[in-house]
Amino acid sequence: MKKPTTYAPVLVLALLLGLPALPGCNPEEQYAQPAKGLGVVLYLTPDMDSTYQVLALSGLAPRINKEGEFTVISPSNGAWADFIRTSDLYDSLRQERFWRGGSGFSDVLGFGYNYVLTGKKTAADLTAAGAVALGSERMRWQIGADGRMYAYDGATGQELGSAAILESDISLGAPNGVIHKIDRVIRHPGFPARTLAGYLADSAAFSTLRAAFARVPAYGKLISGGEGAFTVLAPSDSAFGAYFDAHPTYKSLDAMPTDTVVSLVNRLLYKGLIFPDLLNGNLTPIAPVRPGVTQVRSRKEYYYALDDRTYANRTYNIRATNGVVHLLKQIP
Known part of the structure; x- marks a missing residue:
């Protein structure tokens, strides 16, 4: 299978400005397989392609397309745009140190790995028990009694925030998992909370x-x-x-x-x-x-x-x- 090409500056600009990815960034071209994986579904869904860009920067896009089953917690494009413009992540993305693997890059890695869960976790599964994300911080996601999606610090159990679920159990034919779309971005535990x-x-x-x-x-x-x-x-x-x-x-x-x-x-x-x-x-x-x-x-x-x-x-x-x-x- 062809290794995906990395266009980090293009992907970030697309994420910030809402532009379509350029030819060569199309996962349909990169992953020639009979069924579309979760990465392709994210890329082709107009209100979730920003999540695809974040996962591509994190190196997770190929993984969720071909390796086992996964669940993606996907903020809407509007949620990403609001968060990036109203947080210090925007400043990290604009600085040259981001492209050198500085703190801005680790912040994006955190958002990728903390929004992907191992295994196919339906809304019913997340309501019953919740599940832990791939990231080393062990961020845990669970649907509460009020129907909202909650995120918790895996080390302390502290609630990190909640979001309204816009749509759940999205697969669009993907055989390897589901996507739950939410209306806001929740900071992962390692994201800098600065005065x-x-x-x-x-x-x-x-x-x-x-x-x-x-x-x-x-x-x-x-x-x-x-x-x-x-x-x-x-x-x-x-x-x-x-x-x-x-x-x-x-x-x-x-x-x-x-x-x-x-x-x-x-x-x-x-x-x-x-x-x-x-x-x-x-x-x-x-x-x-x-x-x-x-x-x-x-x-x-x-x-x-x-x-x-x-x-x-x-x-x-x-x-x-x-x-x-x-x-x-x-x-x-």
């Missing part, structure tokens, strides 16, 4: 912003957790570079006096979870700032308007354990 400070620390793009928070220890403590939920408008290092290049007085963060740094951070940190559709001028800043932030949505980008100036922002709603991050291309 706002942890997210900024783990991303190479925010060294200047981290340094700014370090200059204002009280604010640095707020984003480290335990003080409630916050929203960070996060300019990248390149945004800071452009800001200092154009600044008439200060050409680096180190050159700024502390009170000026405090004023800058005041424009980037807000109380509460604030999402783009709520950025309407009603923000509660940590300290008094210039007139409130408003938001206008165009076809392709979000813009934050501050004092009649706009700041493009394409990556938003990155969730942390204690808040949300919106990446800015310019400094307000």
